[in-house]
Amino acid sequence: MSLSFAIVGGGWYGCHIASSLRALGFAVTVIEQQPRLLHLASGNNQFRLHLGFHYPRHYGTRMQSREGFSRFVERYPALSRPVAENLYVVPRGESLIDFLTYKLIMTSSGIEFAELHDHPAMLANVEGCLLAPERVLLIDRARRYFTDRLGSNLILGHRVSAITETKDAVHVDGQRYDFVIDATWGHFSKPPIDLFYEPTLLLYYEANRDFPAVTLVDGPLCSIYPTEDPGLYTLSSVPHTPLGRFSTGEAARQALDAVDSALIDRKVQLMEEQITRYVPGFKDVFRFIGPQLSVKTKPAGRFDDRSCYVYKAGRLFSVMSGKIDTIFFAVERILALIEAMPDTPIPSEAGTLREEVLRSAASLASA
Numbered sequence: 001m002s003l004s005f006a007i008v009g010g011g012w013y014g015c016h017i018a019s020s021l022r023a024l025g026f027a028v029t030v031i032e033q034q035p036r037l038l039h040l041a042s043g044n045n046q047f048r049l050h051l052g053f054h055y056p057r058h059y060g061t062r063m064q065s066r067e068g069f070s071r072f073v074e075r076y077p078a079l080s081r082p083v084a085e086n087l088y089v090v091p092r093g094e095s096l097i098d099f100l101t102y103k104l105i106m107t108s109s110g111i112e113f114a115e116l117h118d119h120p121a122m123l124a125n126v127e128g129c130l131l132a133p134e135r136v137l138l139i140d141r142a143r144r145y146f147t148d149r150l151g152s153n154l155i156l157g158h159r160v161s162a163i164t165e166t167k168d169a170v171h172v173d174g175q176r177y178d179f180v181i182d183a184t185w186g187h188f189s190k191p192p193i194d195l196f197y198e199p200t201l202l203l204y205y206e207a208n209r210d211f212p213a214v215t216l217v218d219g220p221l222c223s224i225y226p227t228e229d230p231g232l233y234t235l236s237s238v239p240h241t242p243l244g245r246f247s248t249g250e251a252a253r254q255a256l257d258a259v260d261s262a263l264i265d266r267k268v269q270l271m272e273e274q275i276t277r278y279v280p281g282f283k284d285v286f287r288f289i290g291p292q293l294s295v296k297t298k299p300a301g302r303f304d305d306r307s308c309y310v311y312k313a314g315r316l317f318s319v320m321s322g323k324i325d326t327i328f329f330a331v332e333r334i335l336a337l338i339e340a341m342p343d344t345p346i347p348s349e350a351g352t353l354r355e356e357v358l359r360s361a362a363s364l365a366s367a
Contacts, residue, residue: 002027003338006170006177008160010034011042013308013319014183015146016327017334018153030150031172033159038143041185041294042324046202046225046234049073049080049135050323053088053113056097056105056218060307061322066111068325073135075328079142080135083226085212087120088113091278092127096219099128106130120212124280134213137324138228160188163316170315181317181334185297187249191311191318194300197252199243201259201267201293203235205286214279222274224286233286237271252295264291297321312337 003026007014010032018028034040048054051069052062073080090099097105106113114131123129147154163180164171170180182189186197204227211233215223222237243259246252268288276282299305299320308322310333317337319330 003178004176005029005179005181006031006172006175007181007183008172008188009183009185010037010146010154010156011040011183011185011321012038012142012324013042013185013321013327013330014181015142015150017181017183017319017331018150019146020331022150022153028150028153029155029175029177030153031155031158031160033157035157036143037146037154037156038139041296042139045294045324046223046236047137047139047227048225049137049325051132051134052109052111053106053130053132053134054215054217055304055306056102057304058306059109061305062105062109062111064307064326064329065323066109068323068328069134071328072325076142076145078138079145080137081228082133082135083213084210086132086134087116087123087212087214088130088132089123089126089214089216089278090128090218091216091221092125094125094219094221095127095217102217103128103130122279122281123214125278136226136228140228163189165314165316179315179317179338181319183319183321183330185321186318187295187297189313189316189318191309191320192313193309193311193320195320196245196247196298196300197249198245198296198298199252199255199293200241200296201243201264201291202241203268203271203288204290204292205233205235206289207231207233207285208287209285211285216278222271222278224275224279224282232289234292235271235275235286237274240267240270240274249295249297256293256295259291259293267291308333310334310337 005021005028007018007030010030014030018030022028050065052065055061090102116129116131119126119129162173169176213225220238225234243255306322308326308329309320310330311318317334
């Protein structure tokens with residue numbers, strides 16, 4: 001009999017997990033509290049499909065991104081597109097690592113890049129620059145793709161209120177399933193690790209000409225990245241995009257509700273001052289058009305870990321989401337944990353290799 005899964009959360013992780021389990025023949029139901037998929041954090045981010053360049057200080061995140069990137073492009077070829085010119089820039093004297101160290105880390109990680117020995121003229125205070133073949137996510141297309149693909153397996157506009165577990169099943173608002181997967185980034189069930197919820201304010205800008213993606217690494221720096229809409233870019237800053245750290249998702253959402261025009265104006269000023277140190281002509285090219293509010297869930301610590309983790313408690317799986325291209329790790333980990341459950345039948349009889357070898361020898365002898 002096919003196993004049944006309820007997946008709470010219709011972001012990138014929930015949609016991919018549901019699509020993958022459905023393709024394996026399992027019964028899946030995706031329950032999303034918003035009226036559409038990819039509505040919250042999955043649709044409110046910097047639209048970057050990572051290769052690992054963003055995480056020189058965390059090996060696990062870098063490797064998951066590197067491996068997931070090629071798998072994402074193969075699995076979902078129409079849901080992203082190449083960034084025409086994608087620059088990773090180490091500023092002089094303001095990065096946590098020097099350019100040579102950064103370059104050696106990326107070389108040892110097996111990530112393809114090209115070093116630019118002549119820095120682009122629009123940059124200033126630069127020690128070194130790499131050209132990296134990353135991609136931009138096409139959120140609207142992805143939303144339509146998963147909506148069509150999952151179809152009747154979707155329940156939209158419903159907030160889960162109760163999950164109760166019995167010996168051989170788990171019930172979501174009274175409906176029976178074999179397993180539940182929490183893909184809400186810790187907003188429904190909190191993973192068993194020290195984490196925090198970070199409300200964020202990302203800025204959108206309109207450019208009057210084509211402009212490269214510019215990411216300053218590594219540390220409390222900033223980045224400009226294109227979106228799926230031509231001429232529309234995001235400006236993000238490690239020190240200025242976050243609006244605080246909270247122990248609950250509800251507290252983080254309340255912080256977003258308190259955002260007003262004065263705070264937005266202040267963030268625009270701070271982030272423009274920061275990016276202008278490295279892109280002096282920023283204001284000549286870009287015009288601010290509005291903010292984007294979201295909540296991120298992150299593990300506590302200063303080790304820059306954005307890997308994907310999966311935790312299991314009874315029949316409930318909690319997915320601590322990493323970057324979007326690490327969605328493949330989540331599915332494989334869930335299946336491995338199910339297979340390792342004590343009630344999963346595992347053959348205990350001796351193998352048949354000896355008998356097969358003897359039969360083969362007898363067959364050869366009689367030929």
